[in-house]
Amino acid sequence: MAKATHHTVELNGHSFHYLEWGRSDAPVLLFLHGFPxxxxxxxxxxxxxADxxxxxxxxxxxxxRSWAPAEVEAYSLRELVGDMVALIDHLGGPVTVVGHDWGAAVAYGLAMxxxxxxxxxxIINGVHPAPFQRELAAGGEQTSASQxxxxxxxxxxxEKLAANDFDGLLKLFSAKMDLGWMTPERQKLYKAEWSRPGRLRGMINWYRASPLKVxxxxxxxxxxxxxxxxxxxxxxxxxxIWGDGDTALLPVCIEGLEEYAGDLTVRHVAGADHWICHQKPEAVAGLIRSFVEAHTE
Structure with a gap:
């Protein structure tokens, strides 16, 4: 399979890192990760x-490896979307945007x-802000899951999540979900990223800056x-794309999504939870491929 190449680019005056797979002249898929x-x-x-x-x-x-300001206000959705607008311009957009978890929030922001x-x-196990806010405010199962x-x-x-070699963060990562894909080698890579100065604060500032009410x-x-x-x-x-075993984001969060997306296709994947991209990469890639090819003029 194709190996990734590393790139550093200046976006709006700040340094950002990205990985790239595939030919430089091929149609672009922009993948936006979530937390953590x-x-x-x-x-x-x-x-x-990448083929x-x-x-x-x-x-x-x-x-x-990207810019990580310490200030909470630097993580508003406007700023996060602005980063990716600059990257899409750098890539020569428009592009197909793929978002998971918090990456879905930025992906929706771009699309809207x-x-x-x-x-x-x-969107892969991510939520549109309107149905999600509805459920966070309702006091029901999603409210409980999002405490x-x-x-x-x-x-x-x-600091609490980083203590004891990121024990708290790993527990949050795996809460009620299958982390069997997290090999010792992969865990070492994650910890290396979490250990970069200021990164854990930057990552959590996404939650602090969000206007969502819980x-x-x-x-x-x-x-x-x-x-x-x-x-x-x-x-x-x-x-x-929805992994049906997700316990962080519940199915009620996607009820009514069609009211905000007139050209919506929903595909459920059994035997996967919030970490579906690691658990079922073949299925996820196949669904993305089929969707893009079906919507190519």
Whole structure:
């Protein structure tokens, strides 16, 4: 399979690192990782698509080898989307954007607010902000599953997660999900990325900067501002790949997604949870390939 090459590029005056697989003249797939991962998390999927596509996986702001400012306000969605707009311009976009977990938030932001940069959108166990905020505020099962967000937002949570050789972060990573794919060799790579100065704070600042409101279990929030349905529309072809065993993001979070995506395709994958890209890379790559080829003019 194709091996990745490393690149460093200046985006909006700051240094960013990305991995690349495939030919430089092939159609671009831009892969956006989530927490607590990094660009290398896409290796299994990208290697399977590099015969047909130019696969680009950046370390997003605060992660890996990319710029990691300490200030919480530097991690607003506007700033995170701006990074990827600059990268897409560098790549000669528009591109197909693929997002997982927090990467899905940036991918949705690109599709909703910078649609000229996105030709197709693929989300893998990630959530649109409107249905997700609805469920975070409802006080139900998703509210309970997302209480860790409040813990992460506390000042100093990064020190607790890093203690004892990242024992807390690894427990958060594996909570109620299959981490059998995390070999000792891969764990060593992850810890090397988490150990870079300022990175763990940068990673957690994504949670601190988010405007999402999280209720207490059983106590719905009544003061959540209404979100504009027109403003939050995804107008390009949109594929959602969903590992049905996810315990961090529950199926209720994708109910009503079709109200925000007029050209939506949903594909469920059994035997996979939130870490579907590691557990079922062949299936994920196949679904992406079929979707892009079906929506190529």
């Amino acid at each position: 991962e990094y660009s290398g998390a896409w290796t299994e999927v990208a290697e399977r698509l 047909r596509f130019r696969c680009i996986a950046p370390d997003q702001r605060g992660f890996g 607010f910078q649609p000229q940069h996105v030709s197709r959108l693929v 860790y967000i409040l813990y992460l937002r506390f000042e100093g949570s990064e 209720a207490e279990p059983g106590v719905p929030l009544r003061d959540v501002p209404a979100l504009s349905r027109d403003r939050l529309q995804v107008r390009c072809p949109h594929l959602l």
